[in-house]
Amino acid sequence: MAYSEKVIDHYQHPRNVGTLDPKDANVGTGLVGAPECGDVMRLQLKINPETGVIEDAKFKTFGCGSAIASSSFATEMIKGKTVDEAYAIKNTTIVQELNLPPVKIHCSVLAEDAIKAAIEDFKKKQATVPVESMA
Amino acid sequence: MDHYLTFGIDRTFGIDRERLEKRFYQLQSSSHPDRHVRAESERREQALAESSDINEAYRTLREPIPRAKHLLELYGFSVADQKSVPPGLLMTVMEAQEKIAEFEAATDRETKQEAMSELVAITEGLETQRKAIDEERDRLARTWDIAMHPTDPAQLSDREKEELGRIAQLISERAYLETLRISVTAARQGKPAFIQH
Numbered sequence: 001m002a003y004s005e006k007v008i009d010h011y012q013h014p015r016n017v018g019t020l021d022p023k024d025a026n027v028g029t030g031l032v033g034a035p036e037c038g039d040v041m042r043l044q045l046k047i048n049p050e051t052g053v054i055e056d057a058k059f060k061t062f063g064c065g066s067a068i069a070s071s072s073f074a075t076e077m078i079k080g081k082t083v084d085e086a087y088a089i090k091n092t093t094i095v096q097e098l099n100l101p102p103v104k105i106h107c108s109v110l111a112e113d114a115i116k117a118a119i120e121d122f123k124k125k126q127a128t129v130p131v132e133s134m135a
Numbered sequence: 136m137d138h139y140l141t142f143g144i145d146r147t148f149g150i151d152r153e154r155l156e157k158r159f160y161q162l163q164s165s166s167h168p169d170r171h172v173r174a175e176s177e178r179r180e181q182a183l184a185e186s187s188d189i190n191e192a193y194r195t196l197r198e199p200i201p202r203a204k205h206l207l208e209l210y211g212f213s214v215a216d217q218k219s220v221p222p223g224l225l226m227t228v229m230e231a232q233e234k235i236a237e238f239e240a241a242t243d244r245e246t247k248q249e250a251m252s253e254l255v256a257i258t259e260g261l262e263t264q265r266k267a268i269d270e271e272r273d274r275l276a277r278t279w280d281i282a283m284h285p286t287d288p289a290q291l292s293d294r295e296k297e298e299l300g301r302i303a304q305l306i307s308e309r310a311y312l313e314t315l316r317i318s319v320t321a322a323r324q325g326k327p328a329f330i331q332h
């Protein structure tokens with residue numbers, strides 16, 4: 001498979017690989033899988049609860065080169081964005097930026113799903129945060 | 136394209152592979168482009184297209200999983216749409232993959248062996264899960280095959296839709312386990328666990 005230069009770059013030097021503390025109330029974790037190929041991706045966001053700005057993003061992807069590149073690129077793109085901006089990101093942006101061929105579109109869908117799942121997890125956590133720590 | 140139609144066989148999950156193979160050679164020999172070298176170019180092109188349809192149909196129908204996916208697609212069910220995963224499955228897969236990474240990064244024997252024995256235990260648990268998935272899928276497929284069904288997806292009953300949906304879901308669950316199994320095997324053989332799709 002001929003990968004674009006950008007994919008190879010992200011694949012060989014993935015940005016933001018790692019883990020954030022999943023128990024931190026300001027960290028949202030999204031764990032998603034691709035039902036056809038069985039690849040998995042975990043994406044974590046550290047979000048400032050006051051401003052809604054994404055301060056940090058980390059991922060771990062066990063999957064194909066496009067999935068790794070998509071998640072690496074996604075973490076780079078969403079740092080500094082607000083939760084709402086990040087939630088609105090479509091996989092088509094990733095496809096265009098990385099020049100993914102049609103058979104690899106589902107790999108970028110995985111990244112979009114992971115962002116959404118992480119944000120939803122963060123929101124759920126915030127809704128249940130004990131009152132004292134909100135002060 | 137309905138590959139069952141290409142082969143003129145019933146649309147079922149289970150098929151007679153020997154018959155499929157025989158039929159493949161029959162079809163291929165009658166449409167082989169070489170047989171039409173002297174024919175006009177239009178006929179030759181048609182033979183070429185037929186021949187590639189037959190190849191694709193054969194490739195799809197030969198193996199149980201691609202065949203099942205094809206049957207499901209004919210009824211409008213796609214494994215790619217199966218977003219709901221049983222809770223815990225993704226987590227287990229993720230943890231196992233991290234164990235593999237740990238195993239690969241370990242430099243001393245002891246850590247390596249420890250990680251590997253944990254991996255083996257995880258894989259054995261997953262094998263049991265996979266068997267259960269395959270058994271359920273087999274049972275559903277056999278029940279499906281002995282009954283009559285419409286060919287038009289719009290005419291499927293709710294019950295039929297439910298059955299096909301469940302089979303699609305089982306196939307996707309299996310994909311997670313299968314991908315992990317391949318990674319574990321590669322790690323055990325000292326090959327990079329990078330997944331090539």
Ligand code: FES
Binds near residue numbers: 066067104106332
């Ligand atoms: S092939 Fe599975 S995510 Fe890319």
